[in-house]
Amino acid sequence: MAKAEVRVNLNPSHRFSVAPMMEWTDRHCRFFHRLLTRRALLYSEMVTTGAVLHGRRADLIGFDPFEHPVALQLGGSDPGALATCARIGAETGYDEINLNVGCPSDRVQEGRFGACLMAEPALVGECVAAMKAAVKVPVTVKCRIGIDAQDPEEALATFADTVARAGADRLIVHARKAWLKGLSPRENRDVPPLDYARVYRLKAAHPDLAVVINGGIASLEAAASHLDRVDGVMMGRAAYQEPWRLLEVDPLLFGERAPCASPREAADALIPYIERELAHGVRLAAITRHMLGLFRGVPGARAFRRHLATHAVKPGAGTDVLVAALALIGDRAGEPVTAAA
Numbered sequence: 226m227a228k229a230e231v232r233v234n235l236n237p238s239h240r241f242s243v244a245p246m247m248e249w250t251d252r253h254c255r256f257f258h259r260l261l262t263r264r265a266l267l268y269s270e271m272v273t274t275g276a277v278l279h280g281r282r283a284d285l286i287g288f289d290p291f292e293h294p295v296a297l298q299l300g301g302s303d304p305g306a307l308a309t310c311a312r313i314g315a316e317t318g319y320d321e322i323n324l325n326v327g328c329p330s331d332r333v334q335e336g337r338f339g340a341c342l343m344a345e346p347a348l349v350g351e352c353v354a355a356m357k358a359a360v361k362v363p364v365t366v367k368c369r370i371g372i373d374a375q376d377p378e379e380a381l382a383t384f385a386d387t388v389a390r391a392g393a394d395r396l397i398v399h400a401r402k403a404w405l406k407g408l409s410p411r412e413n414r415d416v417p418p419l420d421y422a423r424v425y426r427l428k429a430a431h432p433d434l435a436v437v438i439n440g441g442i443a444s445l446e447a448a449a450s451h452l453d454r455v456d457g458v459m460m461g462r463a464a465y466q467e468p469w470r471l472l473e474v475d476p477l478l479f480g481e482r483a484p485c486a487s488p489r490e491a492a493d494a495l496i497p498y499i500e501r502e503l504a505h506g507v508r509l510a511a512i513t514r515h516m517l518g519l520f521r522g523v524p525g526a527r528a529f530r531r532h533l534a535t536h537a538v539k540p541g542a543g544t545d546v547l548v549a550a551l552a553l554i555g556d557r558a559g560e561p562v563t564a565a566a
């Protein structure tokens with residue numbers, strides 16, 4: 226009798242991840258993304274330690290087991306509070322706890338966390354060490370290559386050395402500086418120039434530290450080319466705004482079949498989830514807002530978007546609204562994603 230073929234996929238999920246994005250990567254978004262890729266690591270929105278400790282925890286960090294592997298991103302700079310929140314996150318079932326050292330908003334700066342912590346590597350080291358001592362799951366850090374007048378060569382080297390020594394399991398680097406004065410958070414995602422080479426040099430200098438690159442990665446082809454130089458790629462806006470791209474992740478980066486054959490199949494597969502959530506009082510638009518870009522480039526995509534934007538927000542809107550929106554898109558939506566692109 227022929228020996229059964231054993232296929233072990235050794236590629237870790239951090240090879241491709243969808244970035245943490247406030248207001249965007251909530252639990253509905255992640256459930257939807259999971260219908261498009263089984264393998265990508267999905268990140269939560271940033272949740273501050275204050276919110277985890279004092280807020281409505283189930284609403285803030287609850288998730289569906291279907292979302293695994295899923296990482297919780299925390300915002301904070303108090304080692305004790307971060308350790309407690311990391312433990313709460315791990316007990317809730319998250320597969321990884323991530324610390325935000327990249328957000329430049331004024332509110333976050335006032336709280337002395339986010340990107341301004343690039344100037345305080347020793348404190349970030351204390352935070353990482355405290356979180357590591359509290360949980361068994363990986364503790365990771367998402368940072369920039371520097372802030373303001375910092376020299377990225379020196380600033381990122383010092384930062385990475387410190388967090389690696391503190392035990393960080395992985396460093397995710399948004400490959401541009403954050404300018405903390407004068408730019409809005411949105412501008413800080415586009416205006417400071419990208420410097421992928423700086424991230425490649427970091428990986429070359431730290432062969433033992435897993436390094437994930439982020440920023441401006443607009444296609445799966447681009448993602449694949451970064452993987453020659455770093456351990457993983459994190460995609461933000463391109464994944465959210467055009468989620469059909471995620472159907473390429475498992476075949477292209479993990480050598481596996483996508484969970485659904487087409488964007489259309491993924492939309493249909495979401496309907497039972499939507500029905501369940503509506504029964505719990507969730508509004509239709511809270512879920513369908515994450516699907517607006519699913520059919521970009523396909524005839525009828527605009528009518529699909531417009532129908533959802535107009536009707537899904539109405540009180541009492543049900544899955545019939547999504548079914549009607551789906552009826553507006555052309556036959557090509559049922560084709561595999563490479564053809565739809």
Ligand SMILES: Cc1cc2nc3c(=O)[nH]c(=O)nc-3n(C[C@H](O)[C@H](O)[C@H](O)COP(=O)(O)O)c2cc1C
Pocket residue numbers: 244245246247248249270271298325326327328367399414439440441442459460461462463
């Ligand atoms: C709407 C939005 C919200 C974001 N919120 C967060 C956040 O909560 N935490 C974080 O680390 N980065 C946040 N980011 C930054 C992204 O994680 C990512 O670093 C950035 O968008 C660059 O990647 P991209 O060019 O692939 O989008 C956000 C980005 C966007 C567009």
